Amino acid sequence: MTTDRAAEPAEPRGGFVKPAGPAEPLGGRVEPAGPAHPTEPHGPAHPTEPHGPDRAPGDVIERRLHPVTPLRRAWAPVAVVIGWAVHDPDGAQRHLTRLTTTTLLIGLAVIVPAAALYGFCSWWFTHFAVTGTDLRIRTGLVFRRTAHIRLERIQAVDVTQPLLARVAGVAKLRLDVIGTDKKDELAFLGADEARALRAELLARAAGFAPETAHEVGEAPSRQLLRVPPGVLAMSLVLTGATWGSLAAALVVPPVLWLATHSLWTVLAVALPLLGAAGASSVGRFVTEYDWTVGESPDGLRIDHGLLDRAHETVPPGRVQTVRIVEPLLWRRRGWVRVELDVAGSSNSVLLPVAPREIAEEVVARVLPGVMVPDRTALAPSPRRARWCVPLWWRGYGLAVTDAVFAARSGLLRRSLALVPHAKVQSVRMTQGPWERARGLADVSVDTGAGKTVTARLRDATEARDLLSAQAERSRTGRRDARPDRWMS
Amino acid sequence: METGSPHAAGATGADGATGPEGAAGAEETAGAERASGPEGAAEPAWIALPPGLLRMRRLLLVVWLGLVTLAAGLVPGLLAGPVWALFALPPLALAVWGWVMTERNWRSWRYAERADDLLISRGVLWREETVVPYGRMQLVEVTSGPVERHFGLASVQLHTAAAATDATIPGLDPAEAERLRDRLTELGEARSAGL
Numbered sequence: 001m002t003t004d005r006a007a008e009p010a011e012p013r014g015g016f017v018k019p020a021g022p023a024e025p026l027g028g029r030v031e032p033a034g035p036a037h038p039t040e041p042h043g044p045a046h047p048t049e050p051h052g053p054d055r056a057p058g059d060v061i062e063r064r065l066h067p068v069t070p071l072r073r074a075w076a077p078v079a080v081v082i083g084w085a086v087h088d089p090d091g092a093q094r095h096l097t098r099l100t101t102t103t104l105l106i107g108l109a110v111i112v113p114a115a116a117l118y119g120f121c122s123w124w125f126t127h128f129a130v131t132g133t134d135l136r137i138r139t140g141l142v143f144r145r146t147a148h149i150r151l152e153r154i155q156a157v158d159v160t161q162p163l164l165a166r167v168a169g170v171a172k173l174r175l176d177v178i179g180t181d182k183k184d185e186l187a188f189l190g191a192d193e194a195r196a197l198r199a200e201l202l203a204r205a206a207g208f209a210p211e212t213a214h215e216v217g218e219a220p221s222r223q224l225l226r227v228p229p230g231v232l233a234m235s236l237v238l239t240g241a242t243w244g245s246l247a248a249a250l251v252v253p254p255v256l257w258l259a260t261h262s263l264w265t266v267l268a269v270a271l272p273l274l275g276a277a278g279a280s281s282v283g284r285f286v287t288e289y290d291w292t293v294g295e296s297p298d299g300l301r302i303d304h305g306l307l308d309r310a311h312e313t314v315p316p317g318r319v320q321t322v323r324i325v326e327p328l329l330w331r332r333r334g335w336v337r338v339e340l341d342v343a344g345s346s347n348s349v350l351l352p353v354a355p356r357e358i359a360e361e362v363v364a365r366v367l368p369g370v371m372v373p374d375r376t377a378l379a380p381s382p383r384r385a386r387w388c389v390p391l392w393w394r395g396y397g398l399a400v401t402d403a404v405f406a407a408r409s410g411l412l413r414r415s416l417a418l419v420p421h422a423k424v425q426s427v428r429m430t431q432g433p434w435e436r437a438r439g440l441a442d443v444s445v446d447t448g449a450g451k452t453v454t455a456r457l458r459d460a461t462e463a464r465d466l467l468s469a470q471a472e473r474s475r476t477g478r479r480d481a482r483p484d485r486w487m488s
Numbered sequence: 489m490e491t492g493s494p495h496a497a498g499a500t501g502a503d504g505a506t507g508p509e510g511a512a513g514a515e516e517t518a519g520a521e522r523a524s525g526p527e528g529a530a531e532p533a534w535i536a537l538p539p540g541l542l543r544m545r546r547l548l549l550v551v552w553l554g555l556v557t558l559a560a561g562l563v564p565g566l567l568a569g570p571v572w573a574l575f576a577l578p579p580l581a582l583a584v585w586g587w588v589m590t591e592r593n594w595r596s597w598r599y600a601e602r603a604d605d606l607l608i609s610r611g612v613l614w615r616e617e618t619v620v621p622y623g624r625m626q627l628v629e630v631t632s633g634p635v636e637r638h639f640g641l642a643s644v645q646l647h648t649a650a651a652a653t654d655a656t657i658p659g660l661d662p663a664e665a666e667r668l669r670d671r672l673t674e675l676g677e678a679r680s681a682g683l
Contacts (some may be wrong), residue, residue: 178649343649425624425650429617436615446650470620471605475679478623 060136062127063264066170066188069126070119129185130200137174137184148430152484153177155318156345159194159311166309173197176345178448202298202313207485221296227352232288235337235353238329244302249277288352295365299486303348310347314408316340316486318447319366320423322350324359326414338363341449367420373399373406378416384438385457398455403477405445405470407455417453419445421477427470429463436460443467445474532600532607541659542594544639549590553583599657604679606646606672608655620655623679624648628667628672644668 043223085092126139135149156176165171170188189197195218203216236242251269289306299315323339330336336349336359350366351359360372378397385393395411405424408416424445431441441463444454458466472485535584561576592612600607625646632642642665646655660668 043586220544425648426653427619428654429615432614433613444652446648446652448649450651452650452652467617467619471621475604475621475623 003346007040017344040180042469046300060131062129062138065123065126065128065186066190066193067123068168068170070116070123070189097280130197130204132204135201137186149175149184151201154201154205154315155342156315157198157201157313158345158347159198161191161305161309170194175201176342180346184335186204192243198313202315205315205485206298219296221294222290223294224365225293225351225354225358227288227291227354227415230333231290231353232291233285235330235335236281236285238333239280239327240329242277242284245273245277245280249273266350282354288349289350293362295350300350300366302347312347314340314342314345316368317478317484320419320447321451321453322367322418324363324372324416324418326416327414338463340366341447341451343448343450345449363418366402367418370403370420371401372416373401373404378406378408381457382459387438388435388440388457393457397458398458400466400470400473405455405473407453409454409456419447419453421470423447424462424470424474424477425476428466429467431460432465443470445470509597517661532602533596534600534607534609537594537597537657537659538661538664539594539669540639540641540661541597542591544635544641544659545590545594546587548635549583553579557583594659597658601671606655608657618653618655620646620648621679622652622672622675625672625676628669628676630662630669632662632665642666644672646672 007075045476121141122139125141126137128138129136134151135147135151137147139145152178154175157175158174159171160174161171162444165188168188169191171191171194172185172187173189173194174185181388186194196214199216199218200214202219203213206473208216237288249270252273253266255311256269263307286306291304292302294301294303296313297319299313302310302312304310319340320343321341323336323341325339326335327337330353334356335353336351336356337349337353338359339348340350341348351362356360363372364370375397378399381396385396389396392411394408399406399410403420405419405421406416408414425448426446428444428446429441430444434440435457439460440457441460442454443458443463443466444452446452455466518598554646557576557579558581561573564575565573589612593610596615597610601611603618604623607617607619607620626649627647629645629647630642631645635644636659640662641659642662643656643658644660644665645657647653648655657665657668
């Protein structure tokens with residue numbers, strides 16, 4: 001926290017890279033021209049910089065991961081041995097009695113150095129470097145692999161700490177970019193180093209000059225909301241899925257036992273059911289414990305977890321869709337769950353549980369200039385829709401404002417999906433034979449996060465107007481969207 | 489693309505006001521029939537598919553169902569008696585029904601290049617109309633399989649960042665497919681926008 005980016009906008013402005021081209025960054029098909037590579041002219045200007053042995057040709061300082069990294073796969077051989085012992089207990093016992101001290105020592109003398117060598121090599125040959133435009137990861141001893149991740153395309157940055165990593169004081173850093181796979185995460189870094197690197201990556205992605213980027217420090221964060229553990233526990237108690245999976249886990253195995261009297265069948269069915277029940281109750285509580293949402297100039301901060309801590313950052317303008325879900329049993333308390341979609345990101349929860357008014361305030365922060373349309377603003381489907389979808393047609397509703405396309409669905413578990421017009425990739429109108437007979441049609445908008453939001457059973461003429469109007473809004477909505485480098 | 493976009497956008501008519509001109513240019517080059525007159529931006533100039541696709545699909549239908557009909561008629565007919573040759577009737581009926589349906593489906597396919605987006609409309613019973621703004625296109629693909637090549641056909645497929653976008657135009661003339669690809673790429677670059 002060296003410089004307060006938000007409070008002193010005039011000070012760091014001197015260090016901004018002024019792009020010579022148009023301010024709005026364009027599609028990823030063509031590499032950006034000169035000004036997007038500020039490191040190259042910057043290199044020769046600073047000949048006094050230390051030249052370490054780890055220097056790549058392009059004047060980029062390469063770094064290694066934390067030395068504890070080789071141990072991250074240390075559990076794998078142990079797991080294999082345990083798995084074998086569990087699978088074949090008699091054989092394991094027989095082998096154990098035959099094991100003499102000498103064979104054991106020889107085995108250890110071979111396996112331990114080999115494993116250590118492998119771990120050391122995989123750590124030694126993994127490098128990463130931050131340049132002006134991308135994060136480069138170079139790895140592999142035999143099969144070389146180099147990944148360049150473009151910083152301006154960052155959709156989200158996550159720093160996660162699994163339980164053991166917390167004990168060791170290390171953390172994982174992952175950049176969500178469309179098309180990256182799991183290999184492109186940096187695991188593990190020192191906890192402080194991970195935070196510093198995240199701040200630097202975000203500063204560079206935001207458009208700060210490379211010379212100042214590592215001094216900018218972490219942008220100040222303002223807490224928007226913290227979910228109390230009691231409310232979270234209550235919300236899980238009031239969730240049907242929790243009870244459903246618990247009931248299944250308690251009812252199915254006895255019934256199966258009565259029917260088959262086969263211990264293995266019962267175990268094979270009961271264990272996954274118990275696992276699912278645990279994951280949907282205790283597992284969710286542990287993951288969503290201490291859920292904190294904050295706001296900073298770098299975007300949205302989401303911190304959560306009881307054992308495994310996760311810190312996510314979603315830069316401004318990356319949210320593709322927001323869904324406000326209202327389960328039946330939460331309605332009396334006025335609670336809602338808010339989910340969001342970011343392209344390339346696995347996480348989809350913004351708020352596990354929150355009162356509706358607060359949730360709407362948070363949504364207004366996430367999607368600037370968006371007001372969540374209230375129930376009366378949503379136009380219901382025409383009455384003849386009941387011939388297509390009996391009863392549930394009442395759940396459908398649609399509101400199109402200047403900023404968003406909002407479609408509601410569900411009768412018991414209401415869900416309202418919001419798509420900013422700037423995020424719409426294509427618009428579709430579909431009409432089945434049954435719908436055409438009633439003069440109805442569906443309108444879908446596709447977003448970059450692979451999600452489609454559908455307004456079902458609209459009047460056919462209305463749907464046709466909507467189709468052309470929505471395409472127009474999708475085009476114009478982009479004009480006043482913020483640039484990819486949000487601080488420039 | 490990044491540096492030259494304002495000029496390129498101006499030249500090709502970035503504003504919606506110049507709508508009919510862009511579509512009019514497409515009309516001249518496309519030799520196919522049109523469903524509606526060039527009235528203006530309200531009713532786009534639809535372009536139908538050339539008859540090659542219909543010929544190809546009908547031929548494939550006749551070849552495959554013809555083989556099935558023969559097998560269904562001959563095998564039981566020779567083994568169990570002439571009455572059992574009636575098993576050939578269902579595949580034959582299917583072939584006749586398919587013959588009609590292929591044409592209806594082929595007729596339903598049409599597309600229109602508007603000033604700022606591409607429209608694709610298809611389907612007889614389940615109708616679907618897709619609008620893809622040019623700025624959202626990430627990739628335009630022209631594909632042509634061996635059978636399609638034999639009939640002188642090619643397909644154009646549009647990809648956006650959304651996986652759900654299903655914008656394919658099958659059975660185009662290869663020259664028209666390439667013209668469309670080049671034009672879409674050009675328009676896409678001029679109007680390109682991020683995610």
